[in-house]
Amino acid sequence: MGKNQKKKSNKRFWWVLISVIIIVGVGSSLFFFNFFGIGIDALNNSDTAGSVEQKDLSKKEEEKINQVRSTVGESHQDLGDFVASTHEFYNDTTGYGGINNLDWEEQKNKSEQVIMEIEKLTLDVSDESLKQDLQSILNVSQQAIEEEEAEDVRSLHRYFHDLDIALNDYQSYDRIWNVTETLKEVR
Structure with a gap:
């Protein structure tokens, strides 16, 4: 595997990892607020x-x-x-x-x-x-x-x-x- 291909592969890995973390974080937050019946106004x-x-x-x-x-x-x-x-x-x-x-x-x-x-x-x-x-x-x-x-x-x-x-x-x-x-x- 060449040096450029390795860099692209590493970049892709980090982008996928960051995307998964964001999706899991947003999904967990939505589940938490929905499960406990907490609305946006409760944040203030x-x-x-x-x-x-x-x-x-x-x-x-x-x-x-x-x-x-x-x-x-x-x-x-x-x-x-x-x-x-x-x-x-x-x-x-x-x-x-x-x-x-x-x-x-x-x-x-x-x-x-x-x-x-x-x-x-x-x-x-x-x-x-x-x-x-x-x-x-x-x-x-x-x-x-x-x-x-x-x-x-x-x-x-x-x-x-x-x-x-x-x-x-x-x-x-x-x-x-x-x-x-x-x-x-x-x-």
Whole structure:
């Protein structure tokens, strides 16, 4: 075999090897994302995908949140505990692409628990905006049970996220979702 033929053979080998690696990589990625039901929006952050506008917080808005927390949040600590644990549930089950692969039995059970707990806790709520938010959560929870739509679960997660900010000392945020009446004055 001549020197030129050997070079061509080596080039061809490397091109074939590189092509096979690329094809296997792309194929594996497609299989992984398809198998786990993860969409393209999950690569950024699955919870930021959607039609509800999100908002970066300014110092002034953070001060308003602290004011709401010290008034409404202070007088509803039992509700605040419930909101925090429910928010954690939604973080665990919908984050990192989980919204695209929901366990509907688990989501329906949680929605039923949310309805029962809010019906008990609403009796002690005097703040009208908080009452409106809780009624909205009841409606969306019932809808999630009946229709099994991921958008309803996303809405519930956003309600609990914003209420966790309003009622508790939830610090792992830099945005509010603008879905609650309780934080309306912050907007």
